[in-house]
Amino acid sequence: MFPFVFKLARGITLMEKDDRYFITSQTPIRYLRLNQQLYEIIKMISAGASLDGITGPKTWPEQKKIVEVIFTLVAKGFLELSSQDGDQEQDPGLPAVTVIIPVRNRPEDIRDCLSSLGNLDYPKEKLEIIVVDDASTDDTAGVIREFGVKLVSHDVCKGPGACRNRGGEAASGEILAFLDSDCTVSPSWLKEMVRFFSLPGIGAMGGFVAGYYQSSAVDRYEDAFSSLNMGKRVLFESNAASMFYVPTCNFLVRREVFREIQGFQPQMQVGEDVDFCWRLRNAGHHLLYVPTGVVFHKHRNLFRKMLKRRFDYGTSEPDLYRRHGEKKKILPCPLYQGISLILVFGALLSRSVLPLGLIPVLFYLDFRKKKKAVDAYLLPFHTRSIILSTIRSTFSFWYYCCFYLIRYYFIVLVLLTAIFPVFGTFLLFAVLMATLVDYFLKKPRLSFFPFAGIYLLEHTFYQCGVFYGCFKRHYFRSLLPDIMIS
Structure with missing residues (x-):
């Protein structure tokens, strides 16, 4: 018995168009193309079927695959775990x-x-x-x-x-x-x-x-x-x-x-x-x-104990990547968004607004790329939704890159700023982008400036631990992500 019920997440639509099947969201704009079998499964879910009813008499490998697909869709925000069937209070099937x-x-x-x-x-x-x-x-x-x-x-x-x-x-x-x-x-x-x-x-x-x-x-x-x-x-x-x-x-x-x-x-x-x-x-x-x-x-x-623990966590990262050579730290880099961030950094370092003049062009090219992909499937996304999606994905990429710099290279950037003051505006941009986004997303019960101080100290001690672990083990791959341009 699998006592679970799922439902479509808020704003998610299941649709069929010209014998092609999709699950879509307008805000933020997202879509997945489905095969017919998965479409029928999600259709059963949207009609209120339990997981037990969906898996039915299928074999264990088939049941495992269905569970994998459904929970992957839950993790991606297309489905929600709605409820658990059965009497949880008096369940004789509870394991030891x-x-x-x-x-x-x-x-x-x-x-x-x-x-x-x-x-x-x-x-x-x-x-x-x-x-x-x-x-x-x-x-x-x-x-x-x-x-x-x-x-x-x-x-x-x-x-x-x-x-x-x-x-x-x-x-x-x-x-x-x-x-x-x-x-x-x-x-x-x-x-x-x-x-x-x-x-x-x-x-x-x-x-x-x-x-x-x-x-x-x-x-x-x-x-x-x-x-x-x-x-x-x-x-x-x-x-x-x-x-x-x-x-x-x-x-x-x-x-x-x-x-x-x-x-x-x-x-x-x-x-x-x-x-x-x-x-x-x-x-x-x-x-x-x-x-x-x-x-x-x-x-x-206590600050001392907390920061020491962050340092310890950092020392483990090079060891983990050395033990698991198959693991790669991937930095997805959409082409137009990557170029736009380089232009922002260039403007900050040169203290000139001229590089920023190309960003609207890159934004338009990214918008056209997204619209072309949507139009190829004849999906009913509004132009406004595609524009908002382009803005969202651009700033998300900028945030992720700034977070990575603060997480692993904040000390390096501070030293560069001390030697070459021109890096000051670059450092300030990266700090504000990372701290402001994390502050407003996670909503800690702290005012911003105490939060920012603890946040930067945490990352400083973590990266000290990473550098220490890298030098101790003569293994530096955890500091260098594989950039995947798309």
Whole structure:
């Protein structure tokens, strides 16, 4: 049974034209050409059919493919997960789950974590909790024993990956649910998540990570911008080439899949969750993120600790790309938009408006290219929608390039500005483009200038970590994206 119902997202239209099939959106302008089989499936969805009704008596590989296509359309914003059928409160089909928590020297955090697990709305006979104590030197083990959960202890500190592997070896549950010791869970955490494992091909999934603390500026920044917060949209990947991952502070995986890919890399102290997710998808399993199943994470809310953690994250990036040589950091570059950004940068560096005079020409050429593609399929898009789409895609590309520069080369740009002041306006443009867009999109509960200060510090320490990792491993490919001109 697959207890899920989908619907067309707001503003999405399914259409047939001259024996060709499309799913379209006017704002923003988007369209996909469909084959007839997929068109019929989406037509059933728009009529209210459940996933169970769509898959019917099909074989497991066919069901897996349908799930892949439908969730890809959800992730792209064409479909929405509308509801879950069935009685979630009294579902005898709920799987046995083992919650695995690595911990070291965090007695109060593990107390809060285990207390929240005691309030879980999940059948006790189907729930196992394993805490792996990584050679704590304080009273952490004593606190764990107070809760009567299964305790596994290390004699020497081995790191979080080794702890999770040890917990996975001892687990009896069908689903392994990984949780960090500085997290607490919502009562419905597991019930909101485990149902997705009824879907064929789902190997692992993650849920929403909210901030536990909300008082300081760093707390509010982390609540919106922590790398653990994957956002409020469903994310799904079956493509092994993508960089998608979900963090292990709120991470569920099938036990047989965990053992198939031999768990986490125990020698990795940072980035082991990314490595695991990449290997999982390389093995042919789907990875899903849903913005439910909430976990509250005690983010590092002191500047020093927060920035050190960002530095640590940065050091893991070169190691990950070295381990996964098949991964490539791609920078899509639409031809006209790329040239327009070069002209903007040229105007800023030359302090002349003359290069900007060509931008309307490039905008018109990009508009004509989009209109020609739409007209080829006789799709009913308004000229106004195509113009707005051209504006949107141009500024989106400019933002992405500026974000990349701030993420990886902010320090370099600051040094260039100190030596060659002409780079000052270039740097200011990149900073404002990246910070303003992120501020208005993610809406942190901070005024702009405190946000911008934390934002730039975060990127500075992250790129310091990246450079450190690159020099340490003599591997620099993570700094150099492959530019794909289209």
